[in-house]
Amino acid sequence: MASTTPQAQPAARGPRGFWMRASTLSDRALAWLCIAPTIALLLAINIFPLLWTIYLSFTNYRANQPGREIKWVGLKNYKRILGSEDIWGYMQTTASFVCTTMIIQTALGLGLALLINRNFRGHGFWTTVILIPMMLTPAVVGTFWTYIYQPQTGIFSYIVNFFADVGPLDMIGSVAMAPWAIVIVDTWMWTPYIMLLCLAGLRSIPPYLYEAAEIDRANAWQKFRYITLPRIMPFLMLAVLFRGMENVKMFDMVVELTSGGPGSVTELASINLKREAFEKWKTGYSSAFAVILFVTVFGLGSIYVKALNRVKS
Amino acid sequence: MTIDNANTNGAGRKRRGWVRRGPCETAAAVLIVAGIAMMMQPFSMLLYGYSFVTILTGTLGFVVVSHFPK
Numbered sequence: 001m002a003s004t005t006p007q008a009q010p011a012a013r014g015p016r017g018f019w020m021r022a023s024t025l026s027d028r029a030l031a032w033l034c035i036a037p038t039i040a041l042l043l044a045i046n047i048f049p050l051l052w053t054i055y056l057s058f059t060n061y062r063a064n065q066p067g068r069e070i071k072w073v074g075l076k077n078y079k080r081i082l083g084s085e086d087i088w089g090y091m092q093t094t095a096s097f098v099c100t101t102m103i104i105q106t107a108l109g110l111g112l113a114l115l116i117n118r119n120f121r122g123h124g125f126w127t128t129v130i131l132i133p134m135m136l137t138p139a140v141v142g143t144f145w146t147y148i149y150q151p152q153t154g155i156f157s158y159i160v161n162f163f164a165d166v167g168p169l170d171m172i173g174s175v176a177m178a179p180w181a182i183v184i185v186d187t188w189m190w191t192p193y194i195m196l197l198c199l200a201g202l203r204s205i206p207p208y209l210y211e212a213a214e215i216d217r218a219n220a221w222q223k224f225r226y227i228t229l230p231r232i233m234p235f236l237m238l239a240v241l242f243r244g245m246e247n248v249k250m251f252d253m254v255v256e257l258t259s260g261g262p263g264s265v266t267e268l269a270s271i272n273l274k275r276e277a278f279e280k281w282k283t284g285y286s287s288a289f290a291v292i293l294f295v296t297v298f299g300l301g302s303i304y305v306k307a308l309n310r311v312k313s
Numbered sequence: 314m315t316i317d318n319a320n321t322n323g324a325g326r327k328r329r330g331w332v333r334r335g336p337c338e339t340a341a342a343v344l345i346v347a348g349i350a351m352m353m354q355p356f357s358m359l360l361y362g363y364s365f366v367t368i369l370t371g372t373l374g375f376v377v378v379s380h381f382p383k
Contacts, residue, residue: 078365088361095353292365296352299345299372302379306338 050294057288064281077288086264087272087289094269097179098247101186102240108187109194110236114228116195117202127199134192142256145185146172149257172258178266182254189253190243197239201232234312241304248297269293337378344371 025033057078060071081087116127133141148156151168160169171181205228213223251270254260260267260275273293277286348368351360 082362082365085358088358091352091361092355295365295369295372296349299368299375300349302372302375303342303345306342 053287053290056284057291059284061284061287062281063277063283073284077285078292080285081289081292087269089264090267090269090272093179093265093267094248094250097182097186097250097266097268098244100179100183101190101247102244104183104187105191105194105243106236106240108191109239110198110232112191112195113198113202113232116199130195131192133189134196136189138189138253139256141185141189142253145181146257149181173262175262175265178258178262182257182266185253185257186247186250190246194236194239194243197235198232201235202228205231234308237304237308237311241301241308244304245297245301248293248300334378334381334383337381338375341371341375341378344368344374347371 058072058074060073062068112130116123116130148154149171151157151170151173156171157169160166169177171177171184209227209231210223213227218226249270250268251274254266254268255271255274258266260271269289270293273286273289276282276289345368348364348366348371351367352364354360
């Protein structure tokens with residue numbers, strides 16, 4: 001008996017033993033075992049950096065001086081941000097950019113979806129063509145739109161001058177036009193995304209609802225108001241939520257297009273955050289700024305999800 | 314004894330009624346929206362200064378009350 005035990009132990013430690021032990025686990029334990037790597041990865045990639053950023057926001061840490069003593073400064077960074085007129089201005093620029101793009105993109109996206117939803121020749125081809133801008137990288141889009149916006153050689157100036165003789169149109173260099181330049185590019189790029197989600201909503205509406213509405217002699221507006229709009233509202237709200245959150249964080253495309261200029265007319269909060277963090281190396285200060293932006297987006301997202309659930313129900 | 318019990322039950326019922334998720338969530342959502350409006354408005358620096366506290370209170374409140382019973 002004593003001689004068999006040492007031989008049995010190595011066998012139990014091998015892969016066969018592992019599977020034997022695993023087969024005796026409860027469903028709950030097995031589920032935890034399967035999701036444990038994902039949870040560990042999530043903690044390492046998402047939760048730890050978030051907590052570390054919150055900690056740094058209360059310090060005077062500078063990432064370019066790692067040997068420097070880290071001093072706890074309490075709420076000083078937050079007070080400086082919330083007392084800065086410049087940051088206040090960047091917040092207004094961001095709000096203006098987000099609101100303008102969301103209104104235009106939602107209207108155009110919904111309109112395009114209603115058009116594309118009709119059966120016509122080449123419908124699949126045009127859907128693909130419309131979706132192309134969405135598939136491009138924002139940095140690439142920003143770079144090639146700087147060429148399109150060139151006042152002397154750019155096609156944008158040429159097209160505008162074809163219809164209205166206004167001379168060379170400097171979209172990026174003009175204080176009045178630069179905000180519209182980034183709005184136009186963002187709309188060009190992301191309207192297809194809203195269209196795609198609206199199209200999914202439109203395709204999910206059963207045709208018998210329209211047939212019933214026709215029997216009741218409903219006109220086109222009534223069909224849209226009482227059938228189409230309520231049915232696609234959750235999809236539309238989801239699209240606006242995603243785009244709104246992305247636009248608050250908008251960075252790469254605007255940096256490539258205007259770099260926040262001329263002056264600071266198009267300097268969004270995220271662009272200023274990057275300047276503070278990686279040009280001035282005020283890591284503690286920029287961490288506080290990042291936390292403020294995060295809480296704002298998180299709060300907005302929370303109430304939006306609540307509204308979405310209400311619409312769905 | 315009976316009267317005491319009735320009072321206690323009544324108070325408990327009242328408290329449970331107040332702690333319902335719906336109104337608390339609405340209040341927290343109003344705080345968040347007000348905070349965001351304060352942060353993005355172009356009129357008063359004072360409002361901007363208090364915007365983050367308002368949003369943070371609303372957001373934390375929202376997270377807490379979303380675990381309340383319906």
